[in-house]
Amino acid sequence: MMNSRLNHLLEEYADLERGVQGLISAQCRETCELCTARCCRADICEEALDSPFLQTLHGHTELESDRCGFLTEYGCSLEIGRPPVCYEFFCEEILESQPDELHRDVLRILGRLPAFAGEQAHGKTHLVEIMQEDRLEKLNFQTLEKRLHQSFRMLEIIRTFYIEGTLPEDACKTLRQIPVSAGA
Numbered sequence: 001m002m003n004s005r006l007n008h009l010l011e012e013y014a015d016l017e018r019g020v021q022g023l024i025s026a027q028c029r030e031t032c033e034l035c036t037a038r039c040c041r042a043d044i045c046e047e048a049l050d051s052p053f054l055q056t057l058h059g060h061t062e063l064e065s066d067r068c069g070f071l072t073e074y075g076c077s078l079e080i081g082r083p084p085v086c087y088e089f090f091c092e093e094i095l096e097s098q099p100d101e102l103h104r105d106v107l108r109i110l111g112r113l114p115a116f117a118g119e120q121a122h123g124k125t126h127l128v129e130i131m132q133e134d135r136l137e138k139l140n141f142q143t144l145e146k147r148l149h150q151s152f153r154m155l156e157i158i159r160t161f162y163i164e165g166t167l168p169e170d171a172c173k174t175l176r177q178i179p180v181s182a183g184a
């Protein structure tokens with residue numbers, strides 16, 4: 001039977017991922033839909049099968065196709081459990097579509113939230129890089145709960161930023177926990 005702390009962690013991480021995905025999609029959808037050179041790659045998709053944590057989240061046991069991995073004509077077929085790098089990468093076109101450097105930095109921070117939330121899950125190992133399934137029962141749950149809590153705070157700050165268009169100084173300070181280039 002799955003440990004209840006692990007179950008709780010899976011639920012919280014899934015909520016964070018859905019929140020991040022929704023905001024990123026709102027920023028990128030238009031550009032990505034017209035893109036003829038999609039950045040998705042089957043070897044990245046495979047990471048979602050190799051990682052026991054991600055595999056438990058999405059439940060798939062094989063790729064949709066050898067060539068395109070989980071990418072279909074409707075986009076990524078994984079609702080959740082995508083490798084964090086899928087949220088971290090923004091091409092030049094996406095970055096240029098942002099109105100200014102502050103928006104670019106906020107987008108980069110948003111994309112780093114799933115990776116940030118899973119750091120130091122077992123010793124120094126990241127949550128999605130744990131390859132032995134039995135280790136998922138022995139995670140640094142306290143550390144992960146704290147990181148998730150911080151990630152949700154940052155997600156809310158970013159959600160508000162997209163509605164109001166401004167970033168108060170204390171919100172900016174919270175977001176700076178995730179270092180990106182200049183600006184934020």
Ligand code: SF4
Pocket residue numbers: 028031032035036037038039040089090091092093094
């Ligand atoms: S992020 Fe850029 S390269 Fe990737 S699918 Fe979207 S527009 Fe294309």
Ligand code: SF4
Pocket residue numbers: 039040041042044045048069070071072075076077078082083086
């Ligand atoms: S977003 Fe989906 S299809 Fe694209 S690389 Fe990631 S897992 Fe694969």
